[in-house]
Amino acid sequence: MNKALHNLLIMAAAALFATLASLPAHAGSEDFGDYKVHWSVFPSTFLTADIAKANNLQRSKGIGIVNISVMQEDENGVIKPVAGQVEGQVSNDIQQVKFLAFRRIQEGDSVYFIAQYQYASGELMTFNVTARPTGHREELPVRFVHTLFSD
Secondary structure, eight states: OOHHHHHHHHHHHHHHHHHTTTSSOSEEEEEETTEEEEEEEEEGGGSOHHHHHHTTOOOOTTEEEEEEEEEEEOTTSOEEEOOEEEEEEEEOTTOOEEEEOOEEEEETTEEEEEEEEEOOTTOEEEEEEEEEETTOOSOEEEEEEEEOOOO
């Protein structure tokens, strides 16, 4: 992933959280002791055409992006991203389930897992995601819901 996409993913999550605070959460995290799973979700139209093309991502009003990262606190209290595996599925309000095809993206020390999914504007989507950090035996399951609106 290029640096521009990395920065855009961070900015998009922050912008969504700050400007759309009245809507259901678009970013969040869950704590698992030494590990923390972070997620953000945003419309693919937040990506510029150049960034989408450079990273083989489809950009469309009905396509969302879910971004997962797993962080670990080391013995010095420093929180760092970790590699691993992420699997998941998303379902709509009438329980139609679609599996998410996560891609691992690493740039420098940053590790992300991104997947695209289709949605209808205003549709409540439920995400069930399982992360498994490298070298960790237990799965880290997270469940979150939210609604995206087409721009």
